[in-house]
């Protein structure tokens with residue numbers, strides 16, 4: 001049976017394109033719609049209540065744009081705060097990025113200690129710790145908020161001395177060198193070339209976006225085309241210009257549409 005409905009993906013901005021890229025690789029036959037809530041980024045500094053409102057509005061907007069078979073919450077902060085609300089509100093399957101990231105850790109017996117690098121909102125929610133403990137991870141978990149990494153990546157500063165010194169600033173705050181590091185924010189995988197040089201050569205780097213794509217449910221082969229449509233709530237030109245940093249190839253002007261998602265109260 002074919003199912004021509006789309007996979008919906010949303011993030012606070014551009015970062016979720018790292019998750020979209022992984023999903024595209026895993027499901028090349030699926031059409032997808034992506035919403036970057038660029039007008040209201042960052043989510044990582046906002047209250048849970050606000051992020052829940054934004055997430056519900058984003059989901060509603062995506063469902064108005066396309067018929068969805070799955071919604072992927074690509075944003076770690078939105079997953080941390082809003083996944084239960086989305087699961088309760090939507091009539092379709094919804095997955096976030098935190099559970100898959102945690103499962104990736106516990107499925108590797110070499111990992112006895114882990115650092116979770118994320119936004120302040122995700123760190124304060126303790127969502128990764130809760131998921132890791134739920135799945136039986138007994139070792140130390142070092143949670144570190146790295147708030148400057150999001151604007152750094154949004155500026156395209158992913159290599160060079162500024163990226164290196166800001167990366168070092170946060171990694172130096174870890175109490176010990178962990179066996180694994182979870183990149184618990186959509187933007188952080190772009191800093192990986194810099195980060196890799198700073199901890200041990202043996203450090204295992206876990207990209208929650210990849211983990212999510214790997215663990216996303218498989219669907220019956222779709223035949224309606226494999227297009228991706230991009231929606232943003234502000235600054236489509238900037239989104240288009242920076243897209244290749246996250247996707248590898250640039251999104252075309254014509255593929256990006258500005259929409260107003262409003263707020264669900």
Ligand code: DGL
Pocket residue numbers: 011012013015016041042043044045074075076077078119122150184185186187
């Ligand atoms: N997308 C967010 C996340 O993965 C990072 C950017 C933001 O703060 O909005 O947590």
